[in-house]
Amino acid sequence: MKVVRRNLFSSKTAFLGSLNNAAFIPQPSSIIPPARNLHSVTDDPTLLRILEGCKLPPNFRTANSVHGKFIKHGYGIFVKVGEFDVAKKIFLASSTRDVVTWNSTIGGCVKDGYFLEAIGLFKDMVKASIEPDKFTFASAIAACSRLGALNHGQWVHELMIEKKVQLNYILSSALIDMYSRCGRIEIAKSIFDTTLRNDVSIWNAMIKGLAMHGLVSDAVSAFSNMQIEKISPDPLTFISILTTCSHCGFVDQGRYYFDIMQKNFSIQPQLEHYGAMVDLFGRAGLLEEAYALIQEMPMEPDVVTWRALLSACKTYKNHELGEIAVGEIKNLESGDYILLSNMYCSVNKWDDAETVRHVMNKKGVRKCRGRSWVELHGSIHYFKAGDRSHPETEAIYRVLEALIHRARMEGYVCARDSVFMDISEEEKEENLNYHSEKLTLAYGILKSSPGTKILISKNLRTCTDCHSWMKIVSKVLNRIITVRDRMRFHSFEKGSCTCGDYW
Incomplete structure (x- = not known):
């Protein structure tokens, strides 16, 4: 059994000082x-x-x-x-x-x-x-x-x-994946139901699509039907099913599938499967169990595994374990610094957060900016937080201000605690009001007719403030608003979200 070393840093000064010596190598997407x-x-x-x-x-x-x-x-x-x-x-x-x-x-x-x-x-x-x-x-x-x-x-x-x-299995899988990622899971299901399902990649595409939409029972049914149709799951199948459990908080089910991989199907868990389990435990707040699994892994944990733990440490404000995770990431990227900084901010360790930001500036590390986009009338429109580059900016901001006002009338309260910066409450609210997905939604509403479904894509995980705001706006406007963030789909309708507020 490989044991990951504990107590990597004898003091906070040593840990933060080590960041100055950490290599930063930009990596391709x-x-x-x-x-x-x-x-x-x-x-x-x-x-x-x-x-x-x-x-x-x-x-x-x-x-x-x-x-x-x-x-x-x-x-x-x-x-x-x-x-x-x-x-x-x-x-x-x-x-x-x-x-x-x-x-x-x-x-x-x-x-x-x-x-x-x-x-x-x-x-x-x-x-x-x-x-x-x-x-x-x-x-x-x-x-x-x-x-x-x-x-x-x-x-x-x-x-x-x-x-x-x-259609061959490549094109069938591609179409299922495309419609799933474009928010039309029902069309993806239709293609899946009518195509020749003789290759495991077609099943994997469907299970992955169901996972993105948080449809756990459907994903589990698909997995069972594979065996009925004599299609043996492969390692990618289990990554998809474990990801489904992770995004929906189904810890016991995740343990079950991880266990039967080897017992029932003779598939040796690979690095990606361990990483999915670490993510599953981390999202559920089981940080010690996640770390214990990392220690028991028969192979060296990769950067993705440590980042899953670091992200969970930020969410659950465990900076001690978060520091261990950062120490194991060989080449820190922008997101790693941001997670670490936000983790310190979440427990009011402003000086430590400032040290991390100073290291970022010294190394020329730039924060990956949130970006959202919407496809309307055959064109794709991109927005960044606080973006004023669009030719219809004035109209977009008028719509957004009206939406914010109506949401407040319905009980929306700005989640200022989700801004991890030592600034005034007014500045925090200003920061949140103009997030990229809010601007994108405002543009979508401006350019579409009442009742039209709107699909927004985002390159990062959507924040808690935008999530709660979208729920209220969907109720106020009586619209279905779908946001595809970096991890999964959120379909807002009548004041609720398909993710059940777990993402």
């Missing part, structure tokens, strides 16, 4: 890659290795020099250095833009997080009369899925039907 590797667009390993070296940190001068080499040799490629416009120019300058190069470029966009650009390229491909194949459609659906762009996703799906594209 965690993006789920396409289901199949797409065709390579060049066979020159030397040039590719050079470009790989330009990625982190981005070295645009060297990359530009290499661009010339690619153009000289006639390669149409996607360059992964964070300069999409340049990469697109190189691609368009290529003399050979067949379905393979289109697939490589669109697939590269999806892999590197350029989802909107991937959809745009897919449209360009169709306009150019290049016939998309199954790889192209899989990438386009994945891009719509990550954005929560339902209208775009439906258009791609309709195009598949028009072109009589035969």
